[in-house]
Amino acid sequence: MSGSNDHIDGNVRRYGKQAIAMAADRLQSGGLVAVPTETVYGLAADSTNAAAIADIYRTKGRPDFNPLIVHVPDMGSASELGIFNDLAATLAHKFWPGPLTLVVPKTADCRVVPAVTAGLDTIALRCPAHPVMQELLKATQLFLAAPSANKSGGISPTRAAHVENSLGSATPMILDGGSCESGVESTIVAIRGDNYEILRPGPVTAERLCESIGRPAIINQSPSIEAPGQLASHYAPSKPVRLNAETADHDEYHIGFGPISGHSCLSKNADLAEAASNLFATMHVADADDRPRIAVAPIPETGMGIAINDRLTRAAT
Ligand code: TXA
Ligand code: MG
Numbered sequence: 462m463s464g465s466n467d468h469i470d471g472n473v474r475r476y477g478k479q480a481i482a483m484a485a486d487r488l489q490s491g492g493l494v495a496v497p498t499e500t501v502y503g504l505a506a507d508s509t510n511a512a513a514i515a516d517i518y519r520t521k522g523r524p525d526f527n528p529l530i531v532h533v534p535d536m537g538s539a540s541e542l543g544i545f546n547d548l549a550a551t552l553a554h555k556f557w558p559g560p561l562t563l564v565v566p567k568t569a570d571c572r573v574v575p576a577v578t579a580g581l582d583t584i585a586l587r588c589p590a591h592p593v594m595q596e597l598l599k600a601t602q603l604f605l606a607a608p609s610a611n612k613s614g615g616i617s618p619t620r621a622a623h624v625e626n627s628l629g630s631a632t633p634m635i636l637d638g639g640s641c642e643s644g645v646e647s648t649i650v651a652i653r654g655d656n657y658e659i660l661r662p663g664p665v666t667a668e669r670l671c672e673s674i675g676r677p678a679i680i681n682q683s684p685s686i687e688a689p690g691q692l693a694s695h696y697a698p699s700k701p702v703r704l705n706a707e708t709a710d711h712d713e714y715h716i717g718f719g720p721i722s723g724h725s726c727l728s729k730n731a732d733l734a735e736a737a738s739n740l741f742a743t744m745h746v747a748d749a750d751d752r753p754r755i756a757v758a759p760i761p762e763t764g765m766g767i768a769i770n771d772r773l774t775r776a777a778t
Contacts (some may be wrong), residue, residue, distance in 0.1 A: 503607030
């Protein structure tokens with residue numbers, strides 16, 4: 462790749478002024494653009510444009526009962542779309558911009574089209590920290606709906622190349638901002654009056670939430686699946702995955718952690734943040750390997766390890 466700012470390679474445009482202008486133009490005319498965030502690449506579209514939102518569902522092959530996260534530049538814009546009680550406002554002030562999504566009731570005049578929220582009366586809102594996504598939100602003046610930029614059920618993309626591999630000929634323009642730092646999707650927290658529930662574990666850990674609120678999350682109040690991204694099988698490679706594997710068989714690609722090196726190691730120093738950041742890229746490599754099965758070393762169930770094990774369990778199901 463050349464060192465130029467606006468390098469062009471097929472659908473991929475290296476982040477730069479021109480690329481942002483082109484992406485903004487596409488989004489404003491109802492197109493899709495894949496955009497880096499600090500968690501994973503998102504497949505973005507104008508959340509007030511029904512045709513554009515239909516195109517997201519079609520491109521991903523996503524079931525229409527699975528609602529999308531809407532990305533906003535700041536708290537002021539978020540409150541045009543969602544109702545923030547004290548608890549929601551506290552979490553937003555503490556963790557935004559950053560990898561936290563808040564599920565709150567929709568405002569009466571919420572402008573996003575119904576397909577975004579899949580008919581629910583709540584909306585998932587996130588203010589991302591990544592400079593490319595922030596720049597795009599400002600350039601477009603749009604609220605951008607963006608699920609992860611992969612085929613529904615597949616491994617989430619943490620690099621531009623993963624987006625192309627997953628979406629194939631349906632790949633829209635990709636704004637290439639390099640690798641995503643956090644590497645697992647945002648923590649999703651649903652506000653339940655004065656309580657909160659963690660719908661998806663992520664980079665903002667249960668401990669940090671508890672510290673800032675002064676009480677732990679409530680557990681599984683609603684028996685129905687409210688965040689279908691939490692379906693048992695998700696993030697799945699095309700081959701079987703075996704967990705807690707201290708050693709691997711000859712026909713397994715072994716993903717290591719800490720002292721278990723494997724064919725590639727998520728973190729030699731047993732650093733869970735580093736492991737999360739490498740997780741999906743390593744799963745993409747393991748998936749493309751000749752060996753027909755994947756084995757993964759044990760990952761401690763603490764801090765970021767909880768989000769890593771959540772994704773691995775779904776990949777193995
Ligand atoms: O880190 C992230 O969150 C990435 C980046 C691109 O922002 N996005 C992402 O989107 O992971 P997606 O579509 O792969 O996951 C969104 C999740 C789904 O599990 C969906 O069911 C849930 O958010 N969700 C969306 N709206 C909801 C709502 N109103 N109530 C409950 N869950 C909701
Ligand atoms: Mg996803």
